[in-house]
Amino acid sequence: MADPRFFTKAGPFTLGELAKIGQAEVLLPNAASALVHDVASLTEAGPEDCAFFDNRKYLPQFQGSQAGFCVATADMAQHAPATMALLVSKNPYRSYALIAQAFYPIPATTGQIHPRAVIDATAIIGDNVQIGPGAVIGVRAQIGAGSIIEANVTIGDAVVIGANNRIMSNASLGYCELGERVVIYPGARIGQPGFGFAPDPVRPVKVPQLGRVIIGNDVEIGANTTIDRGALGDTVIGDGTMIDNLVQIGHNVKIGRCCVIVSQVGISGSTELADYVQLGGQAGVAGHLRLGKGAKVAAKSGLMRDVDPGQAVGGYPAMPIKQWHRQTARLSQIGKLKPDDAA
DSSP states (O other): OOOTTTOOOOOOEEHHHHHHHTTOEESSGGGTTOEEOEEOOTTTOOTTEEEEOOOGGGHHHHHHOOOSEEEEOGGGGGGSOTTOEEEEOSSHHHHHHHHHHHHSOOOOOOOOBOTTOEEOTTOEEOTTOEEOTTOEEOTTOEEOTTOEEOTTOEEOTTOEEOTTOEEOTTOEEOSEEEOSSOEEOTTOEEEEOOOOEEOOSSSOEEOOOOOOEEEOSSOEEOTTOEEEOOSSSOEEEOTTOEEOTTOEEOTTOEEOTTOEEOTTOEEOTTOEEOTTOEEOTTOEEOTTOEEOTTOEEOTTOEEOSOBOTTOEEETTTTEEHHHHHHHHHHHHHHHHOOHHHHO
């Protein structure tokens, strides 16, 4: 259950209202008027709570749950307790996410600017913007209406931030433009110089990094993630892309729409990801590569060549995922051989 000290709950909602919100259907229409007061897990939910069930591994918990309401697929209805009213969905987890958003919406801006914020006189601040203590807003910076700038955030000179963004504490933004509804988590660093040097027998020669970072709409950037600005041209993050904590994105990387990049991924400079690419945790991607639409890279992989659209790869060096699995299985078999067998 969500701790009320940290999370503000909305509701209650009728089951019929939640069905519309979650794009689901009430299994028994006479239950549509029942009131739902909260969301909770299968094991913690009570008669007034809504849970979700989308993994058969948890069938015993589903069958024994005290939840009054639950989101599940139609084929699971036969396993539900008699006291449980169901919302039927083809994708229960997605439906639950929408329902949970309704109960726990993103906090709205207060519209207040803290007296200890430092805002340059040339900055343009939109309507109803909240700015926390210790925040610094640079020369000619622009912050769109309804945005929240939390404590100790640094917004560099000429940075443009669209409407309804949320920049969390201790993040720093420079040389960048953000679309709308972007969320940047604490400690993220956007727009610092890329790691660019020209080789030299005496010492490396720094290459000036003269580009920007362009971030689209509805993007999330995790805590302590770093995104370098371009050297010549821009680093680009497409609409709807989700970037986890502790990710490093090098200069001039181009990331398409709705990509998912998991924690500790490193993407080297000038690599391009098409739309809907997924990178598993700790994957390393070499520079100047092209990953096609819908490509997937398994966790801990080392990617050194282009990936075709829709292809899944894994391993080090990364290879087609089925080939990697076969290779891993054979290595496992070799490890089990006795000395006489190997001979």
